[in-house]
Amino acid sequence: MSIFNIITILIILSAVFAFINARFLKLPFTIGLMIIAMVFTLGITILGHFNPYVLDEAKSLIQSIDFETVLLDMMLSFLLFAGSLHTKVDALKRQRGPIALFATVGIVISTFLIGTIMYYLFLAFSYPINYVYCLLFGALISPTDPIAVLGILKEANAPKKLETKIVGESLFNDGVGVVVFIVLFKIAQAGIGSMGVGAISLLFITEVAGGVVLGIVSGYIAYQSMRVINHYETEVMITLALVMGITGIALYLHVSAPLAVVVAGLFLGYKGPSIAWSENTHLYVEKFWELIDVLLNAILFVLIGLELLIITMNSQYILYGLLAIPITLVVRFVALSGPIALFRNKLDFIPKTSLMMTWGGIRGGISIALALSLEASMQRELFLTITYVIVVFSIIGQGLTIGPLVKRVIKKYT
Incomplete structure (x- = not known):
């Protein structure tokens, strides 16, 4: 099937599912789309028992989509840039200490704790897995996705301090998480001990x-280019060229594209409105990236739902996934507790910050994409199934309950 036909089918499905959600279910946008996509997938599976051709064609469509490449090399940069462009840098500056620790030390701690616990869990079930493969799983499941929960936090009137921490952490921990995964992946390929600490x-x-350097340099060049003109069509094109250019250069130089686009987006979002952009340009740039954000998220969450068609439905793998849910939640709580305790008095954290950030840290498409990038010898099917179970629980279970949790905590302490 041609790329055009695949994109056409995905956009049509996204539009139909979005209509069903907006007209009938009225669930949070991305969560509703994923649930409808999963129900649609189950319907195809049931229909496939009566007409195998339908199921075979559906599986062929999903298998023809390289989810890892589509998300990590294409969609992720656009999504992160859109998110960072609309993030208030002043708020991030005030919370820069804990956010930096959440997205760096927190990711590393989470990776090693989850990997170690899973290693011993597999041993307890007499299913030994290479320790470095367990660490790879820890790295791919540690990054959180702010997309699904951001709208819910706003609807719940969550305090800006909490919203800034969750969004700021997620913007940077995606990039750091991918870097940690890449490092561990290369160690796994070469063999433990073959790469020194240096x-x-x-x-x-x-x-x-x-x-970071690529993001600063590219963002500055784009900013200076936009500062000397006043033509919103050209300036919107510059932002689009910026994201695509950064992604291509980062892949060529083997540096982190996610971190580069986040830094460029923050730089442009901070400098652009006050200096480089006219009011008209600001409006069009903002609306353009809002539309890109909504469209790509719709496609992403529909894809996550449709991935159910190719996930290995092994009961033992699913059991490991269910056991991994509380493990990842407890580890996230532990990894966040240190930075929160360190900055609690200085930054006047709201009550139950650890709890709300733990439950608000939703896993999403990036974890599935990284799991799909594992080699078969790295227990790819096992970790893909576990990851899918965690992501589905995270998006639906945590996503639908974080709003009531925030409202309850706010009401209790105000």
Whole structure:
């Protein structure tokens, strides 16, 4: 099937599911789309028992989509840029200490705790897995996705301090999480002991520092270009070229594209409105990236729902996934507790911040994409199934309850 036909089908399904959700279910946008996509997938599976051709064609369509490449190399940069462009830098500055620790130290702690616990869990079930593969799972499941929960937090009138921490952490921990995963992936390919501490550190620093520098330089060039003109059509095109250019250069230089686009988006979103953009340009840039954000998220969450068609329905794998849900939640709570305790008095955190950030840290498409990138020898099917179980629970279970939780905590302490 051609790329055009695949994109056409995905957009039509996204539009139909969005209509059903808006007209009947009225659930949060991305959560509603994913639930409808999963129900649609189950319907196809049931129909496939009577007409195998339908199921075979549906599986063929999903398998023809390289989810890893589509998300990590294409969609993620646009989604992160859109999110960072609309993030208030002043609010991030005030919370920069805990956000930096959440997105760096927190990710590393989470990776090693989850990996270690899962390693011993598999041993307890007499199903030994190479320790580095368990660490790979810890790295891919640790990043959180702010997309599904951001709208819910706004509807619940969540305090800006909480919203800033969750969104700020997610913007940066996606990039850091991918870098940690890449480092562990290369160690797994080469074999433990084949890479020294110096080589590992250099790889990590190159990915992170290179991404940050690329983001600053690219963002500055785009900012200066937009500052000397007043033509909103051209300026919107510059932002689009910025994201695509950064992604291509980052892939060529082997630096972190997610971190680069986040830094560029924050830089442009901070400098652009006050200096480089006219009021008209600001309006069109904002609306353009809002539309891109909504469209890509619709496609992403529909894809997550449709991925159910190709997930291995092994009862043992599903059991491991169910057991991994509380493990990932407890580990996230532990990883957040240190930075929160360190900055609690200085930044006047709202009550139950650890609890709300733990439950509000939703796992999403990036975890599935990273799981799909594993090699078969790295227990790909096992970790893909576990990841899918966690992501579905996270998006539906946590996504639909974080709003009431925030409202309850706010009401109790106000």
